[in-house]
Amino acid sequence: MDPVLNPFKPGAGLRPPILAGRDTLFGDFDIVRRRITELGEGDRSWILTGLRGVGKTVLIGELARTAINGGWIVAKLEVRKGHSMAEELATTLATSLRGARRRFDPHKLTQLLGVFTSFTVSLNVGVVTLGVDIDPAAGFADTGRLSTDLTDLFVVLGETVRELGVGALILIDELQEATAEEMAAVSTAIHQISQTSPVLPLFLVGAGLPSLPSQLATANSYAERLYQFRALSTLSELDSRAALVQPVIERDAEWDEAALRLALDAANGYPYFLQEVGKAVWNNALGRVFTVEDARVGTDVAREEVNAGLYQSRWDRATPAQKDLLRALAEEGEGDGVVVRDLARAMGKPSASALSVPRDELIKKGLVYAPERGVLAFTVPGFHQFIRDQD
Ligand SMILES: Nc1ncnc2c1ncn2[C@@H]1O[C@H](COP(=O)(O)OP(=O)(O)OP(=O)(O)O)[C@@H](O)[C@H]1O
Numbered sequence: 125m126d127p128v129l130n131p132f133k134p135g136a137g138l139r140p141p142i143l144a145g146r147d148t149l150f151g152d153f154d155i156v157r158r159r160i161t162e163l164g165e166g167d168r169s170w171i172l173t174g175l176r177g178v179g180k181t182v183l184i185g186e187l188a189r190t191a192i193n194g195g196w197i198v199a200k201l202e203v204r205k206g207h208s209m210a211e212e213l214a215t216t217l218a219t220s221l222r223g224a225r226r227r228f229d230p231h232k233l234t235q236l237l238g239v240f241t242s243f244t245v246s247l248n249v250g251v252v253t254l255g256v257d258i259d260p261a262a263g264f265a266d267t268g269r270l271s272t273d274l275t276d277l278f279v280v281l282g283e284t285v286r287e288l289g290v291g292a293l294i295l296i297d298e299l300q301e302a303t304a305e306e307m308a309a310v311s312t313a314i315h316q317i318s319q320t321s322p323v324l325p326l327f328l329v330g331a332g333l334p335s336l337p338s339q340l341a342t343a344n345s346y347a348e349r350l351y352q353f354r355a356l357s358t359l360s361e362l363d364s365r366a367a368l369v370q371p372v373i374e375r376d377a378e379w380d381e382a383a384l385r386l387a388l389d390a391a392n393g394y395p396y397f398l399q400e401v402g403k404a405v406w407n408n409a410l411g412r413v414f415t416v417e418d419a420r421v422g423t424d425v426a427r428e429e430v431n432a433g434l435y436q437s438r439w440d441r442a443t444p445a446q447k448d449l450l451r452a453l454a455e456e457g458e459g460d461g462v463v464v465r466d467l468a469r470a471m472g473k474p475s476a477s478a479l480s481v482p483r484d485e486l487i488k489k490g491l492v493y494a495p496e497r498g499v500l501a502f503t504v505p506g507f508h509q510f511i512r513d514q515d
């Protein structure tokens with residue numbers, strides 16, 4: 125089939141043709157949106173967690189779009205190792221504030237812009253321009269301590285959007301990469317927001333790997349109660365079908381049922397795999413009805429794409445000691461994880477602590493995580509199979 129017309133969108137953060145299986149989440153967000161817009165009242169912020177490629181970034185993008193369409197003040201950022209979160213936040217928020225200056229009565233923004241300026245000065249975040257000279261607001265966000273200054277900024281942002289009759293949405297992707305200090309600051313600020321009565325209409329959505337909830341809990345003891353944690357899982361059979369079938373029908377092609385079965389089995393419900401498989405089958409299909417043969421060729425191509433895009437570079441970056449641990453993990457299990465003690469035994473090590481160095485390094489690299497204490501699992505779906513196929 126003509127690749128130009130290919131509807132599938134494999135790739136980080138790329139909006140899929142059909143955003144399957146997330147209706148409940150959007151429905152719940154709509155309730156939050158309406159509470160904020162109609163009552164000026166916020167709600168418990170969300171933390172979205174999920175393995176690589178499950179669709180976190182796409183969701184963040186959709187939520188941002190909804191809020192921007194509603195005229196909200198929106199800041200969307202991605203935490204990157206070695207980069208200051210405050211700086212990323214200030215940069216994206218500045219863009220939204222410049223837009224707000226055009227849409228709203230500037231007098232109603234005076235305090236917010238002043239506190240924002242204090243924030244950028246006291247945390248030394250570099251040049252962030254609002255397109256107008258604003259003096260720092262004395263006594264606000266000027267301590268140089270991230271948690272205090274972020275709290276001041278969030279509170280004035282919440283108060284301002286309530287006054288303006290809209291909401292504020294802060295979206296932080298890859299939150300697991302933030303430092304403990306940054307996580308603690310975010311939770312402190314959200315805690316403050318939620319303690320006002322009624323709750324200020326500032327809503328935060330953080331997204332990250334499944335390790336994120338425990339990282340947040342380590343940074344602040346009350347984090348477990350502060351957020352609503354929502355784990356994004358793989359898609360059901362029905363939703364996976366929709367993700368593969370609808371985009372094809374919309375472009376006047378279709379799947380033979382047996383071919384679809386093959387594609388579904390290859391994708392295993394993972395959103396990213398569904399896109400790779402859909403794309404490869406489309407590109408390799410000889411006619412407008414996708415046959416089993418088309419699906420065979422397509423799934424092989426997709427597998428190679430996934431190997432190259434998802435697994436190979438991660439595998440290549442692992443040291444020999446890390447590879448030994450990854451190999452053992454791949455042999456011992458998949459999915460929910462393996463008890464580290466069992467891994468040690470399988471590797472002929474005297475105890476679990478003998479693995480603590482490679483274990484910690486692999487967690488830092490974001491390749492594995494601890495679903496619970498003493499257990500280890502892959503963050504990248506299907507990695508175990510790739511590793512088993514090596515050598
Ligand atoms: N609900 C969905 N239905 C179908 N395809 C989806 C869905 N969500 C995401 N995808 C597709 O999955 C791929 C990965 O999405 P995304 O980048 O949002 O994942 P992620 O969870 O942010 O991954 P990572 O942890 O690597 O950042 C993209 O190609 C996207 O189009």
Ligand SMILES: [Mg+2]
Pocket residue numbers: 136137180181182297
């Ligand atoms: Mg992502």
